[in-house]
Amino acid sequence: MATTVTFKNDTVCNLAGNEVNVGDKAPEVTVVNCNPMLQDEKIGGEGKVQLVVAVPSLDTGVCDAETRRFNEEATKLDGVEVVTVSMDLPFAAARWCGAAGVDNIKVCSDFRNKDFGNAYGVLLADGPLAGVLARVIFVIGKDGKVTYKQVVPEITQEPDYEEAINAAKEAANA
Numbered sequence: 001m002a003t004t005v006t007f008k009n010d011t012v013c014n015l016a017g018n019e020v021n022v023g024d025k026a027p028e029v030t031v032v033n034c035n036p037m038l039q040d041e042k043i044g045g046e047g048k049v050q051l052v053v054a055v056p057s058l059d060t061g062v063c064d065a066e067t068r069r070f071n072e073e074a075t076k077l078d079g080v081e082v083v084t085v086s087m088d089l090p091f092a093a094a095r096w097c098g099a100a101g102v103d104n105i106k107v108c109s110d111f112r113n114k115d116f117g118n119a120y121g122v123l124l125a126d127g128p129l130a131g132v133l134a135r136v137i138f139v140i141g142k143d144g145k146v147t148y149k150q151v152v153p154e155i156t157q158e159p160d161y162e163e164a165i166n167a168a169k170e171a172a173n174a
Contacts, residue, residue: 003151005124005134005135005153006153006154006155007127007129007155007156009154011127012127013124013126013127013129013130014124015121015124016117016123016124019121020120020138020149022146022147023146024145026045026050026138026144026145028045029044030042030115031043031083032108032109032112033090034090034091034097034109035106035107041083041106043108043116043140044119045144048079048142049079049081049139049142049171050139051070051077051080051081051082051083051139051164052140053066053083054120054135054138055085055086056087056133057087059096062156063086064096065158069161071102071103071104075104080172081106084107084108085108085133086107087111087132088109089109089111090109129155135155135157136150136151136152137152137159139164139167139171141171141174142171147167148171
């Protein structure tokens with residue numbers, strides 16, 4: 001059965017792509033960073049702990065708040081690379097980061113090929129937001145395996161920050 005999320009509590013949106021769960025090898029994919037502009041960034045793989053935060057768009061209030069919060073928390077996460085991924089163009093993401101003062105995390109786009117969205121199964125397949133990413137958080141351990149996954153069931157709500165942050169700390173200390 002396909003994973004679903006809701007939009008404004010009444011529209012069910014199906015997630016497309018390959019569902020990745022805790023214990024699975026995290027797929028290695030390339031996304032595009034907004035700083036340095038248009039630089040390829042790798043998600044997945046071995047050798048480092050990653051806290052990967054997928055959001056629909058930085059231009060929404062919830063995504064704005066979530067990305068700012070993880071930017072603040074990143075300063076307290078030793079040994080953890082924090083990456084936020086959306087479908088926003090890197091140019092728009094760079095403007096947003098500048099205005100928001102976000103500079104402790106990597107803010108990246110999956111606009112080119114939707115590789116991240118498809119490989120991790122977090123691309124909205126239908127509904128009014130079809131084609132953007134669902135609100136999902138992954139922690140990838142040094143061994144390249146997913147150690148934590150949080151799918152926010154209602155896309156207009158914020159995630160459980162403490163749970164995600166604790167999972168990242170735990171993976172960094174493993």
